[in-house]
Amino acid sequence: MSAADPMLEAERVLRICSACMYCDGLCPVFPAIDGKHGFDLSDVSYLSNLCHNCQGCWHDCQYAPPHPFAVNLPATFAELRQRSYADHLWPPILGRAFRASSLAVPATVALALLISFALVLGTGSPEALRATHAGEGAFYRVLPWPAMAGLAAATFGWAVIAVTLATLRYWRTIAPKTTISEIVRALPVALSDIITLRHLGGGGPGCHDHDERTSQRRRILHHLTAGGFVLSGLSTIVASAYHHLLGVMAPYPVASLPVMLGLGGGVTMTIGAVGLLGLEAWADPAPSDRGETRLNVAFLILLALVGASGLAVLGFRSTPAMGLLLTTHLGLVFGLFAALPFSKALHAPFRAAALLRAAIDSQRRASARAPDAASDSP
Amino acid sequence: MLWDVTVIGGGIAGLCAAIAARRGGAAVRLLEAAPRPLRGGNARHGRNFRLTHETPLDYVPDTYTAAELRAELRCTTGDTDRALTELLIERADSIAGWLIDHGVHLQPPGTGVMPYSRRTAFPLGGGKAMINALYATANRMGVAISYDSEARSLQRAKDEGWTINVRSAGADAAIRTRSVVVCAGGPGADPAWLREKFGSAAEGWMVRGTPYSDGRLLDLLIAAGGCAIGDPTTCHVVPVDARGPQFDGGIVTRITSIPLGLVVDRSGARIDVAGAGSQPTHYAKWGPRIATCPGQLAYLILDTDGLARAAPSALAPITAPGLSDLAAMLAIDPAALLQNIDHFNATPANAARTITEPPFAAYPMRPGLTFVHYGIKVDPTMRVVQADGSRHDDLFAAGMIMAANVLRRGYLAGLGITLSAVFGQIAGEEAARHVRG
Ligand SMILES: Cc1cc2nc3c(=O)[nH]c(=O)nc-3n(C[C@H](O)[C@H](O)[C@H](O)COP(=O)(O)OP(=O)(O)OC[C@H]3O[C@@H](n4cnc5c(N)ncnc54)[C@H](O)[C@@H]3O)c2cc1C
Ligand code: HEM
Ligand code: SF4
Ligand code: SF4
Numbered sequence: 001m002s003a004a005d006p007m008l009e010a011e012r013v014l015r016i017c018s019a020c021m022y023c024d025g026l027c028p029v030f031p032a033i034d035g036k037h038g039f040d041l042s043d044v045s046y047l048s049n050l051c052h053n054c055q056g057c058w059h060d061c062q063y064a065p066p067h068p069f070a071v072n073l074p075a076t077f078a079e080l081r082q083r084s085y086a087d088h089l090w091p092p093i094l095g096r097a098f099r100a101s102s103l104a105v106p107a108t109v110a111l112a113l114l115i116s117f118a119l120v121l122g123t124g125s126p127e128a129l130r131a132t133h134a135g136e137g138a139f140y141r142v143l144p145w146p147a148m149a150g151l152a153a154a155t156f157g158w159a160v161i162a163v164t165l166a167t168l169r170y171w172r173t174i175a176p177k178t179t180i181s182e183i184v185r186a187l188p189v190a191l192s193d194i195i196t197l198r199h200l201g202g203g204g205p206g207c208h209d210h211d212e213r214t215s216q217r218r219r220i221l222h223h224l225t226a227g228g229f230v231l232s233g234l235s236t237i238v239a240s241a242y243h244h245l246l247g248v249m250a251p252y253p254v255a256s257l258p259v260m261l262g263l264g265g266g267v268t269m270t271i272g273a274v275g276l277l278g279l280e281a282w283a284d285p286a287p288s289d290r291g292e293t294r295l296n297v298a299f300l301i302l303l304a305l306v307g308a309s310g311l312a313v314l315g316f317r318s319t320p321a322m323g324l325l326l327t328t329h330l331g332l333v334f335g336l337f338a339a340l341p342f343s344k345a346l347h348a349p350f351r352a353a354a355l356l357r358a359a360i361d362s363q364r365r366a367s368a369r370a371p372d373a374a375s376d377s378p
Numbered sequence: 379m380l381w382d383v384t385v386i387g388g389g390i391a392g393l394c395a396a397i398a399a400r401r402g403g404a405a406v407r408l409l410e411a412a413p414r415p416l417r418g419g420n421a422r423h424g425r426n427f428r429l430t431h432e433t434p435l436d437y438v439p440d441t442y443t444a445a446e447l448r449a450e451l452r453c454t455t456g457d458t459d460r461a462l463t464e465l466l467i468e469r470a471d472s473i474a475g476w477l478i479d480h481g482v483h484l485q486p487p488g489t490g491v492m493p494y495s496r497r498t499a500f501p502l503g504g505g506k507a508m509i510n511a512l513y514a515t516a517n518r519m520g521v522a523i524s525y526d527s528e529a530r531s532l533q534r535a536k537d538e539g540w541t542i543n544v545r546s547a548g549a550d551a552a553i554r555t556r557s558v559v560v561c562a563g564g565p566g567a568d569p570a571w572l573r574e575k576f577g578s579a580a581e582g583w584m585v586r587g588t589p590y591s592d593g594r595l596l597d598l599l600i601a602a603g604g605c606a607i608g609d610p611t612t613c614h615v616v617p618v619d620a621r622g623p624q625f626d627g628g629i630v631t632r633i634t635s636i637p638l639g640l641v642v643d644r645s646g647a648r649i650d651v652a653g654a655g656s657q658p659t660h661y662a663k664w665g666p667r668i669a670t671c672p673g674q675l676a677y678l679i680l681d682t683d684g685l686a687r688a689a690p691s692a693l694a695p696i697t698a699p700g701l702s703d704l705a706a707m708l709a710i711d712p713a714a715l716l717q718n719i720d721h722f723n724a725t726p727a728n729a730a731r732t733i734t735e736p737p738f739a740a741y742p743m744r745p746g747l748t749f750v751h752y753g754i755k756v757d758p759t760m761r762v763v764q765a766d767g768s769r770h771d772d773l774f775a776a777g778m779i780m781a782a783n784v785l786r787r788g789y790l791a792g793l794g795i796t797l798s799a800v801f802g803q804i805a806g807e808e809a810a811r812h813v814r815g
Contacts, residue, residue, distance in 0.1 A: 018690040019630040022425060022504025024490030034491045037690050059510060060503035062422045063630070066415055068623045069692070203490075203502050205483050212510040 006079045010044045013071050016063060025203040026056040028358045029073075031365075045087070046174035048080035049347075049354040052199040054207035056214075058287035078289030085346045088173065090165035098342040102294040105343050109302060109335030112155070116331035119147050120323070129323040137249045142323045143330060151330070152236075155337035162341035167349040174357055186359035193355045197222060209279050221275040225303060226348075228269025232310065235261035251317055262310060270307035273300045299344035306332045381407045381522075382813040383806070384542060384555035386529040386595060388412070389419025389588075390505075390795055391777025392561035393512040394802030395809070396521045397480055399559070402810025406521045407553065409544060411528040411562075411590040416626075418509035419563050420587035420749075420778070421795055423628035425505065426498035428792035430470045437474065437484035440496040444471065447497075454788040461758045462783045462801075469800040474499050476803065481511035498792040505795070528590075532558065532598055539772055557772035557809045560762070561802055564778035565593025566613065566750045567625065575610045575750075582674025584618050584746045586632075589625040596754060596779055605755040605765045608782030614789050615665030618746030619693050620675060633741050635688035636664055639680035640722045640733055641743075643671040646705070646714030648722060662789065669745040676743045677708055679719065682735040695739035704738045749794070753782040760805035772812055776805035 003009040014033055017023070024030040029051050033039075039047075055074050063069035086095045097104040120128060120143050133141045140148065193199065197219050200207045206214035239258035242248045252259050277300045280293060309329035316322055383399040385392045388410030396408045410417050430444050444467050451463060478484060483502040485492060492500050501508035517523060524546065531543040539556040565571055567589050572580035600606050622631035637656035641649050641664075649671060654663040668676045680688065685695065698704035701719060705712035723732040753775075755763040760774040777798035784797060 015690060015694065016630055016692045019692040020504075020628075021491060022506075022629075024492055025485040025500070025502045026490075031491050035690060037685075056503055056507075060507035062504065062506045062626075062628050064415065066413075067626060069630075203483075203485070205502070213514055 006076065006083065007041065007044065010048075010076050010080055011039050013073055013076050014039050014044075014047070016069055016071055017057075017073065020063070022062065023057040023060055026060070027052060027054065027199045027203065028355075028362070029057075029077075032358060032361065042173050044080055045084040045170070046354055046357060048077040048084055049170075049174075049350045050199075050358055051077040051081070052197070052207070052351070053078060053292075054200050054202045055284075055287045056202040056208060059208055059212045072287060074287040075289050078292040081347070081350075082289070082291050082295065084170065084173075084350065085166075088166050088170040088350075089342060089346075090162050090169060094162070094342045101342060101344075102298050105298045105302065105339045108339040109332060112335030112338055113328065113331035115151070116143070116327050116334060119143060119151075120327045123147060129327065130320055131323065132318065132320045133322060134318060136251075138317070138322070139250050139326055142326050148330065151334050152337075155334045159337040159340040159345075163346065163349060166341060166346060167353060170350055171353050174353065176357065176360065178360055182360055182363070183356070186356060186363055189362075190352070190356040190359040193359070194352050199355075208284075210282050210284055218276070218279055221272045221279065224268045224272030225276060225300075226272075228265045228267070228272055228307065229303065231261050231265025232269060232307070233265075235259075235265055254314075259314065263314060266307045266310040266314070270304055270311065273304040273307065276300050277304065295344045302332070302336055302339070302343075306336055379554070380539070381405055381553065381555040383407070383557050383559060383809045384409065384540075384553060385559045385561055385806070386542070387419065387561035387563060387591075387777070387779075388417050388513070388523070388525075389561060389563055389591070389777060389798065390421035390424075390509065390512070391563075391779075391798035391802035391805075392419075392559070393509070393516055394476075394799045395559045395561055395774075395776055395806035396516050397512065397519060398803045398806025399810040400516070400519045400521050400806075402807055403814045404810040407555065408516065408521050408523045409527045409529050409542070409553075410523065410525050412525065412588065414525045416588065416590070417513065417525060418506060419591055421509055421798070422504075422506040423587060423626075424501075424508075424792075424795045425629065426492075426495065426500045426792045427473075427795035427799070428470060428498050428790065429474045429796065430467070431474075435474075436486055437499045438496060439487045439494065442497045444468070450790055451784070454790050455785045456787055458786050459783045462756070465758055465804065466784055466797055466800055469803070470796055473796060473799050473803070477501075477508065477512075477799065481515040482508045483511070529562070529595060532560075532595075532602070534770075556813045557774065559760075559774040559776060559802075559805045559809050560595055560599065560754075560779060561775070561777045561798075561805070562595040562779055563588070563591030563593075564749045564781060565596050565610070565752060566591070566747050568592035568594065571597075572747070576669075579669060579674060582744055583615070583669070584620075584622065584627060584631075584744050585625045586616075586618065586627055586746045586748050587625070591778070596752075599754050599762060599775065603764045603766070605763045605767075606752065607755040607780075608750075608752040608786055610750060610752040612752075612787055613750040614662055614748040615669060615745040616661035616748065617664045617668050617676070617678075617743040619691065620742035620744040621693050627746060630692035632661060632746065633678055633691070633743050634661070635680065635684065635691075635741075636660065636678055638684040638687055638731065639678050640719060641668075641676050641678050642710065642715060642718055644673055644675050644677070644708075644710060646710045646712075646718055648718045649676060658791070665745045668743055674744055677710065678741045678743060679704070679715075679733060680739045680741075681733045682737055682739075684731065684733070685739045691741065695741050697737050697739045699737050701733075701738055704740055708740055708742070748789075749778060749781070751782050751785065751787055753778070753780045756780045756783060756801075759808045760801055761808070772809075774805040774809050776801040 018033045057073045063071040086098045200219040206216045235258045312325045313329050382404035384407045385396045396406050400406045485500040485502045527546040533541045535541050540558050542553045567585045617633045619631040651663045651667045654660040702712040705715040760776050761769045762773045762775050
């Protein structure tokens with residue numbers, strides 16, 4: 001019975017779900033469709049990012065194939081999620097790059113690596129790559145500070161601007177008419193849902209990685225990946241504060257704040273990303289979407305490489321391998337930032353936006369249910 | 379291999395029996411006729427189950443006492459087996475805890491959008507999630523589970539126990555077992571059986587549940603001298619969308635908005651059910667009425683206002699800008715339909731409602747069978763009782779196949795799962811006790 005057009009398929013399946021609602025305790029998608037007769041593009045764009053792909057409603061669905069209704073909500077949403085990314089990218093032309101994300105991401109990273117090596121070779125001598133560098137400023141003898149800082153600022157700035165504008169475009173599609181005070185009141189709930197990834201919990205028991213059994217594995221590994229990413233970012237910020245405010249140049253001693261943050265972040269991000277790659281390899285293909293899997297894998301490999309190469313720089317920084325490792329690590333970091341706006345990274349702000357809207361909606365439902373105190377007064 | 383306990387049927391009753399027997403120390407084999415993705419029988423389509431509790435619990439608010447359940451059962455089901463009814467009431471107190479202990483998650487009240495209910499608990503993720511959890515537990519405990527395995531016959535073995543002939547992937551094999559627990563569900567999913575009991579009218583019926591609960595084992599038990607109980611022609615039927623699947627439509631194809639419009643048969647004549655009202659019980663009154671319509675087909679006609687008030691339905695209604703267009707789409711005589719709608723608008727069933735605002739919508743409806751009040755007689759240990767009053771000490775039956783012992787007519791929401799789980803559990807315990815001593 002399934003329809004070929006993903007929008008029609010979403011409408012078909014969501015109709016069945018809103019008549020059924022057996023999954024209402026699994027995640028906020030179901031309360032959001034309660035009583036709804038029709039679904040437009042904005043609804044579907046919102047719902048597909050509100051879905052955390054816990055796959056609970058696949059294993060628990062009484063209408064999953066081979067039932068003729070062939071309901072497969074996680075796969076339907078996965079396909080529409082990618083469409084919602086592509087439709088809101090900034091600049092819009094990136095939509096193209098996104099549709100071939102599994103090519104565009106590696107190509108961008110390769111380009112960034114090439115540029116990094118070209119700069120190292122162009123500004124120093126090939127020797128810089130092979131020599132042992134020691135003492136303050138050792139890294140800048142491989143890639144001079146202005147080049148390193150310039151590339152970092154350019155790629156990072158690009159990532160921030162493009163991701164922010166894409167998120168704003170997305171918010172405009174899905175946002176109900178809201179007041180600032182509604183947003184502020186919804187924020188605590190939304191933030192807690194974002195930080196805890198509550199909805200990867202399947203309403204309590206956890207999400208599915210492979211079969212009917214549930215676990216918190218995916219949630220924990222995601223926390224490691226995302227937490228590691230944040231720690232690594234903090235490490236860079238602290239390091240630049242050391243550089244600019246304290247006037248101390250990298251490499252820093254192992255016991256310093258930037259190195260500890262970087263070490264912690266690098267280790268957790270690498271473990272998380274490798275673990276998630278393992279889960280991807282083990283995953284049941286039926287409720288997944290191949291396009292989304294490619295998106296996940298491309299991003300996971302990139303994160304794992306960034307983390308591992310950063311750790312390698314730390315481990316081998318006083319050996320002749322440092323030049324090569326540092327250049328690789330920098331190239332990967334620049335590549336990560338450059339590719340961010342058309343990678344899986346978009347899921348974070350888009351999901352955050354959807355969770356904010358869900359928090360606003362549930363607040364409205366609650367106040368609609370509460371007895372209206374004002375009407376009691378004369 | 380000689381199994382201690384073989385459970386036939388992997389629905390909620392069979393799973394509870396298998397787990398209970400395994401807990402009792404038996405070597406247990408579970409035979410499920412359906413393939414793995416369709417395992418679990420009708421509990422897959424169940425939303426909530428009835429339980430008694432003296433205090434509010436994590437998964438059910440307020441209280442619902444044994445006395446209340448007893449009173450409600452008495453006024454719903456009429457003359458039933460007292461001892462079995464008391465067993466059911468007693469275990470309705472502990473069944474939720476037992477299911478939780480065996481991996482089932484129940485939804486806390488106030489989460490999601492489920493309605494308030496002090497009489498029932500809701501498995502998180504619905505009945506299929508509960509079934510999945512019980513299969514995982516049974517598997518972990520070492521129950522040998524076979525899917526696609528239909529028990530075709532049951533013979534007393536010469537020395538001890540039974541020989542079951544099982545058809546699996548087209549090949550037949552014999553299974554030897556010391557005891558058998560039959561949890562193959564109620565009858566009714568077999569079109570030939572329905573035609574035999576209800577005549578040619580049954581041809582227009584849909585079956586709301588699994589096609590695998592076809593009643594053949596019930597027939598086998600009766601043919602082998604088992605005592606039948608209940609009436610094969612009283613059943614629970616509700617209006618379902620005629621465009622839905624023949625089997626397994628479950629809960630979503632049920633048409634819930636009859637009180638918001640007008641029902642006509644395929645000639646366009648108005649049909650009504652005196653006193654059906656708009657309570658949830660109206661479905662069970664409309665089902666039998668539609669079963670008597672020509673072709674077992676009727677149409678619910680709504681206008682835009684009615685449709686807006688209706689609950690969402692799995693299949694979008696047929697819509698048309700005008701009533702004549704709608705009649706044409708439904709192949710109903712337009713003059714008859716218009717005349718009946720005019721008459722309805724002049725004397726609407728529910729005073730405030732008329733069918734006037736275009737566009738208009740229609741749902742084609744057929745009777746959808748939920749279950750039949752017919753089964754096999756058992757004693758309080760779930761041993762099958764023979765027509766001559768004797769029983770085999772190693773043959774048990776539990777679940778919908780013996781529900782008519784306690785449910786001779788009518789229905790209480792959430793009773794099906796509870797009675798199947800409770801009696802399944804008892805049958806498993808008794809079977810293990812029989813073989814292990
Ligand atoms: C649409 C619908 C909604 C319902 N909703 C609710 C609800 O919300 N709450 C509630 O309490 N009850 C509900 N019920 C009733 C409830 O589902 C049943 O009472 C209960 O599931 C019966 O369980 P059972 O195990 O006895 O039988 P079944 O569920 O019928 O299971 C029988 C099993 O035996 C297998 N089987 C049959 N023959 C053979 C054979 N020869 N060999 C091997 N295996 C065989 C079948 O494959 C099946 O898995 C609903 C029923 C339907 C149809
Ligand atoms: C706003 C914060 C975030 C939210 C709400 C969020 C949510 C989610 C969810 C629900 C998933 C699983 C479903 C899916 O595959 O799409 C997921 C996957 C993923 N997230 Fe996040 N995330 C956030 C931030 C991050 C960050 C900061 C990173 C790291 C840079 C990250 C990396 C990943 C990766 C790599 C996957 C794919 C994992 C897989 O293959 O299963 N996320 N995220
Ligand atoms: S996913 Fe399946 S079981 Fe869950 S609400 Fe939708 S139709 Fe119902
Ligand atoms: S996959 Fe999980 S999060 Fe997504 S709709 Fe289904 S239950 Fe909700």
